[in-house]
Amino acid sequence: MLPEAAATAAIRADRTAGPTSLYVHVPFCIRRCAYCDFATAPYDADSARAYVPRLLTELGRVPRDAPMRTVYFGGGTPTALEERELELLLAAVRDRIAPQPGFEWTCEANPESVTPAKAALLRAHGVDRVSLGAQSFQPSVLAALGRDHAPDHVFRALDVLRAAGFSRLTLDLMFAAPGESVADLERDLATLDALRLDHVSAYCLTYETGTPLTRMRAEGRVTPQDDDAELVQYRLVRQRLAAAGLAHYEISNYARRGEESRHNLVYWRGExxxxxxxxxxxYEHGTRRTTTRLLSQYLGDWDGSPWPPHEAETLDPAAKARERVILGLRLRAGIDPHEFTRERGGALADLYRDDELESLRRRGLLESREGRLRLTDRGLELADEVFVELV
Ligand code: SF4
Incomplete structure (x- = not known):
């Protein structure tokens, strides 16, 4: 069995008992990065103080002593919260759940927001993994991305986190930023190698609708990298991280054996x-919901419900199965067709017209390996196109 498949199997949720993973979003950021289209809000102390009690109301949906395999605090910047708010939130989550064997609790942080006091708080409440938004170690690349920190902040944050007892640390790296050269990326990858981390997420910059960076591109103020340059940088990332001992286990994620993100594997497994x-x-009890992105609505009146304003969607079985295929193919382990049939009550081949999967194989984009269906190296590079065909 491929190592990432073993890790995936180890965290498989008991589907009859409800979710065993919890995501908590803290939207505040001191400054918005130029490429960001996440649900964020500018940090202000009053909004943050009003926000945490709303999260605690939502936490009421999680049954008391719910068996939990993973918790993930994401954002925004969870560590932008003041210590008092951060402690309130950490304690409420810790007291609500019953951690299961192999439990993982990740918190995202931005380098400039990591202090010894906050690192100690996270550790004391059970957080055992921190995801640091480094993005680059080159000042020119950080400036092009509109990031609010300098390379030194990353090194300082890592020192603070290690001193607080964190051994599971992961960094986000971004490549193909405007003006970023292959030499810039080489330097970033050499720095990552020297840091000896067990996990790295590496993303190709995307120009999302409505972001400042996309507007700057439309106005001709930034020039994006072309497809060939992006491909060269993607290949370099894969090659260097593999040489550093980090196995490529998901389109954008690399880890030493056993250090995969257990929480994100839940998403990729469709759990x-x-x-x-x-x-x-x-994704609770068969229904997907997306909560409002408007902070004023989230902080407003919820009509006494434990749900903030949201949109709900229940996928039909075929759509759910196709989504499962696409999520599963993001993993280098791919999909076990027999397991898929057992879980979904129908064969993988029945989802697609006769020649659809075969055509992707003939074009060298899909392959079977150790009995699993997965993207080839070329398929990884053209994953978006493959997924459009499969959806
Ligand atoms: S720190 Fe992250 S969430 Fe905040 S603005 Fe930047 S990219 Fe967005």
């Missing part, structure tokens, strides 16, 4: 999870 907070997605 259920509670999702709390502004703009948060949840």
């Amino acid at each position: 259920e999870y509670f999702g709390l907070g502004l703009g948060a997605g949840s």
Whole structure:
């Protein structure tokens, strides 16, 4: 069995008992990055103080002593909260859940927001993994991305986190930023190698609708990298991280054996999870919901419900099965067709017209390996196109 498949199997939720994973969104950021289209809000102390009690109301949906395999605090910047709010939230979650063997609790942080006091708070309440938004170690790349920190902040944050007892640390890296050269990326990858981390997420910059960076591109003020340059950088990332001992286990994620993100594997396996907070997605008891992205609505009146304003969607079985295929193909382990049939009550091949999967195989984009269906290396590079065909 491929290592990432073993890790995936180890965290498989008991589907009859409801979600065993919890996502908590903290939207506040000191400054908005130029490329960001996440559900964020500018940090102000009053909004943050009003926000945490709303999260605690939502936490009421999670049964008391719910068996929990993973918790993930994402954002925004959870560590932008003041210590008092952060402690309130950490304690409420810790007291609500019953951690299961292999439990993982991740918190995202931005380098400039990591202080010894906040790191100690996280550790004391059971957080055992921190995801640091580094993005680059090159000042020119950080400036092009509109990031609010300098490379030194990342090194300082890592020192503070390690001193607080964190051994599971992961960094986000972004590549193909405007003006970023291959030499810039080489330097970033050499720095990552020297940091000896067990997990890295590496994303190709995307120009999302409505972001400042996309507007700057439309106005001709930034020039995006072309497809060939993006591909060169993607290949370099894969090659260097593999050489550093980090196995490529998902389109954008690399880890030493056993250090995969157990929480994100829940999403890629199509399993259920509670999702709390502004703009948060949840998948509870067969229904997906997406909470409002408007902070004023989230902080407003909820009509006495434990649900903030949201949109709900129940996928029909075929749509759910196709979504499962696409999520599963994001993993280098791919999909076990027999397991898929057992879980979904129908064969993988029945979802698609006779020649659809075969055509992707003939074009060298899909392959079978160790009895599993997965993207080839070329399929990884063209994953968006493959997914459009499969959806
Ligand atoms: S720190 Fe993250 S969430 Fe906040 S603005 Fe930047 S990219 Fe968005």
